[in-house]
Amino acid sequence: MKVTIQNLTKCFGATTAVNDFSAVIESGELIALLGPSGCGKSTMLNMISGILPVTKGKIFFDDEDVTDLSPEKRGVGLVFQNYALYPHMTVLENICFPLEIKKVKKEERIARAKEMAKLVHVEALLDRKPSQLSGGQQQRVAIARALVKHPRILLLDEPLSNLDARLRIEMREEIRRIQQETGITTIFVTHDQEEAMSISDHIVLMRDGFLQQIARPQELYDEPANCFVADFLGTPPINKTYGVVKNGTIVLEGDCTVALEAAKNLDEGREVILSMRAEAIIVNDSVPLAEGTIDEVYVMGKEVLAYVQLGSKRVRAYVEADEEYGKGEKVKIGLKKRGVFVFDKETGERLV
Amino acid sequence: MKQVPSKSVSRFSLEKLKNKSEWLIYLVPFAVGVIIFTLYPIINVFLTSFKENFNYMTKEFSGWGLGNYTYVLQDPYFHQALKNTFFYVFIVIPISTCLAVLIATLLNQKIKFSGLFQTAYFLPMVTSTIAVGLAWRFMFNYKSGVFNYFLGLFGIDAINWLQVTTGNFPALCIYGIWAILPFTIILLLSGLQNIDPMYYTAAKVDGAGPIRIFFKITVPLLMPTIFLVMIVNTISCFKVFNELFPLFSGPGVANNLYTAVYYIYYQFRIQIPSRYGYATAAAVILFGIIFVFTMLQRIIEKKLKN
Numbered sequence: 184m185k186v187t188i189q190n191l192t193k194c195f196g197a198t199t200a201v202n203d204f205s206a207v208i209e210s211g212e213l214i215a216l217l218g219p220s221g222c223g224k225s226t227m228l229n230m231i232s233g234i235l236p237v238t239k240g241k242i243f244f245d246d247e248d249v250t251d252l253s254p255e256k257r258g259v260g261l262v263f264q265n266y267a268l269y270p271h272m273t274v275l276e277n278i279c280f281p282l283e284i285k286k287v288k289k290e291e292r293i294a295r296a297k298e299m300a301k302l303v304h305v306e307a308l309l310d311r312k313p314s315q316l317s318g319g320q321q322q323r324v325a326i327a328r329a330l331v332k333h334p335r336i337l338l339l340d341e342p343l344s345n346l347d348a349r350l351r352i353e354m355r356e357e358i359r360r361i362q363q364e365t366g367i368t369t370i371f372v373t374h375d376q377e378e379a380m381s382i383s384d385h386i387v388l389m390r391d392g393f394l395q396q397i398a399r400p401q402e403l404y405d406e407p408a409n410c411f412v413a414d415f416l417g418t419p420p421i422n423k424t425y426g427v428v429k430n431g432t433i434v435l436e437g438d439c440t441v442a443l444e445a446a447k448n449l450d451e452g453r454e455v456i457l458s459m460r461a462e463a464i465i466v467n468d469s470v471p472l473a474e475g476t477i478d479e480v481y482v483m484g485k486e487v488l489a490y491v492q493l494g495s496k497r498v499r500a501y502v503e504a505d506e507e508y509g510k511g512e513k514v515k516i517g518l519k520k521r522g523v524f525v526f527d528k529e530t531g532e533r534l535v
Numbered sequence: 536m537k538q539v540p541s542k543s544v545s546r547f548s549l550e551k552l553k554n555k556s557e558w559l560i561y562l563v564p565f566a567v568g569v570i571i572f573t574l575y576p577i578i579n580v581f582l583t584s585f586k587e588n589f590n591y592m593t594k595e596f597s598g599w600g601l602g603n604y605t606y607v608l609q610d611p612y613f614h615q616a617l618k619n620t621f622f623y624v625f626i627v628i629p630i631s632t633c634l635a636v637l638i639a640t641l642l643n644q645k646i647k648f649s650g651l652f653q654t655a656y657f658l659p660m661v662t663s664t665i666a667v668g669l670a671w672r673f674m675f676n677y678k679s680g681v682f683n684y685f686l687g688l689f690g691i692d693a694i695n696w697l698q699v700t701t702g703n704f705p706a707l708c709i710y711g712i713w714a715i716l717p718f719t720i721i722l723l724l725s726g727l728q729n730i731d732p733m734y735y736t737a738a739k740v741d742g743a744g745p746i747r748i749f750f751k752i753t754v755p756l757l758m759p760t761i762f763l764v765m766i767v768n769t770i771s772c773f774k775v776f777n778e779l780f781p782l783f784s785g786p787g788v789a790n791n792l793y794t795a796v797y798y799i800y801y802q803f804r805i806q807i808p809s810r811y812g813y814a815t816a817a818a819v820i821l822f823g824i825i826f827v828f829t830m831l832q833r834i835i836e837k838k839l840k841n
């Protein structure tokens with residue numbers, strides 16, 4: 184089912200949690216709603232589910248306007264951050280509960296619940312109470328309970344944030360598998376960019392209630408629409424340097440000239456941000472664009488990360504493992520095309 | 536340098552000792568109170584119940600034995616008292632618990648004037664018993680009382696609540712239910728506030744209506760608190776006594792409202808000379824009954840949990 188969001192706004196008194204938000208979510212996709220804590224992700228999700236009324240704007244499920252429909256009429260399956268499994272019911276009773284409300288016959292109810300339990304791999308735990316389950320198992324049951332009534336859309340609010348690191352990776356792949364097996368349109372909220380990058384078809388990136396960019400994960404990484412998007416994605420975080428355009432080059436703070444080809448098209452004297460991913464910086468390049476000083480070199484398994492002083496900023500760069508650098512050594516710095524961006528310093532808007 | 540640690544250790548243990556005596560100082564006033572006013576009387580009651588022909592003034596008694604118990608257990612007044620007490624408990628507890636759960640759930644909703652309602656329900660706790668008794672006597676009035684007015688609306692004959700023995704017991708129960716509600720509601724409200732609202736949201740998203748949410752979510756999640764108030768209220772209802780006075784100034788029009796505690800009071804205060812042996816024997820029997828019931832409730836609670 185396709186979800187269309189038009190100019191959605193939500194105000195809580197003076198705070199605007201979601202601001203004039205428009206997006207289209209294609210049918211059958213797994214969408215990550217990504218953004219820092221407090222940017223309005225939960226608010227957004229709760230408006231889609233119908234728990235929260237909207238202040239302004241419209242929500243369509245396919246062509247149906249659901250803006251004023253109550254949650255149960257929208258046919259949404261919701262998974263809460265703390266799972267919200269009813270503690271007094273067994274796993275089976277929990278999964279059956281949505282069907283019980285719909286007055287589905289008992290045998291069918293149990294059959295469907297068992298089918299769901301199988302899908303999420305909890306068929307051996309049906310008689311347990313939620314308190315007897317691990318976090319990951321509770322998560323699976325919560326997903327089964329959300330899916331059992333065959334909702335049109337599955338919504339998950341920070342589904343992995345209560346799990347430990349290893350389980351988180353396992354469960355995110357499980358969510359992906361379950362989503363692909365059922366083909367249900369799914370929106371999941373997360374503040375973890377890695378989580379969003381690893382399993383989603385599209386990422387909807389938010390900040391302070393505003394939509395920043397909707398794109399496929401790789402596209403978001405390679406072609407960020409603005410400085411915030413570039414900052415938010417990637418580990419290690421992107422190297423962010425400030426400078427001014429002079430004679431077709433960018434002169435960074437601390438008087439370091441970067442002869443970036445693309446800078447030739449920029450207005451003279453414009454204040455810009457030059458952002459470079461660590462893998463886009465080439466140390467000792469044959470076509471040097473700038474000069475830097477090696478500050479520190481860290482070997483981390485197969486990767487070697489060098490800290491290079493560029494003007495007054497220290498930037499991270501990946502270097503070949505077999506090359507050796509001394510501290511304070513002057514190096515010629517080259518830049519790849521991919522992973523190097525220039526943003527306007529005022530607006531953060533992408534220039535190159 | 537080497538002495539410093541040993542010094543600090545000794546100071547440390549001294550401090551510990553001081554701390555120990557400190558908690559004793561805090562404990563003593565309370566402990567003394569409990570020993571004088573609770574522990575000593577309990578033991579004394581227990582012992583006295585086995586002393587035959589005990590004279591409180593001279594502390595003389597004819598010998599140890601079960602005489603007090605055989606007398607009390609054969610006394611038709613005590614039978615009547617037990618019967619009344621049991622009926623009272625079995626009527627007041629279920630009705631008051633159900634009503635309190637219902638009212639507490641409603642008070643817990645985000646409704647207009649909920650503060651006003653809450654105050655109204657808790658008013659009985661702070662109103663003087665005399666004023667309360669007067670108001671209830673008006674309401675139970677045979678000719679002009681509001682209860683008979685409502686019965687009349689349903690075509691039911693008026694009941695002479697206060698002046699005829701058949702009306703006494705229902706009147707006592709109604710008053711008892713009313714009197715126990717505020718405390719029960721307070722406890723249940725705090726239990727309700729401990730239920731995470733996300734359970735309600737989850738149920739609502741699945742389309743559960745308020746009645747289903749009440750029975751399938753609120754009540755089961757409130758069960759621990761419900762059991763708590765039932766145990767506390769059962770104990771207090773077995774001790775029904777105060778409730779006799781606002782309406783009847785005593786055990787009903789024809790002494791028909793004897794309760795277990797009233798029987799104890801009667802043997803202790805009204806009989807001259809006082810029959811301490813009978814009073815204490817009755818008290819120990821009542822203690823036994825309450826003990827058994829409380830244990831039963833706890834066993835049922837444990838069974839239900841699994």
Ligand SMILES: Nc1ncnc2c1ncn2[C@@H]1O[C@H](COP(=O)(O)OP(=O)(O)O)[C@@H](O)[C@H]1O
Nearest residue numbers: 195198199200219220221222223224225226227
């Ligand atoms: N019920 C509410 N009342 C007032 N402010 C709220 C409410 N819910 C959320 N907010 C505010 O809206 C903003 C977005 O919140 P939320 O959607 O929960 O963020 P996220 O889920 O992205 O962490 C926050 O500033 C938060 O304080």
Ligand SMILES: [Mg+2]
Nearest residue numbers: 224225226341
């Ligand atoms: Mg949130």
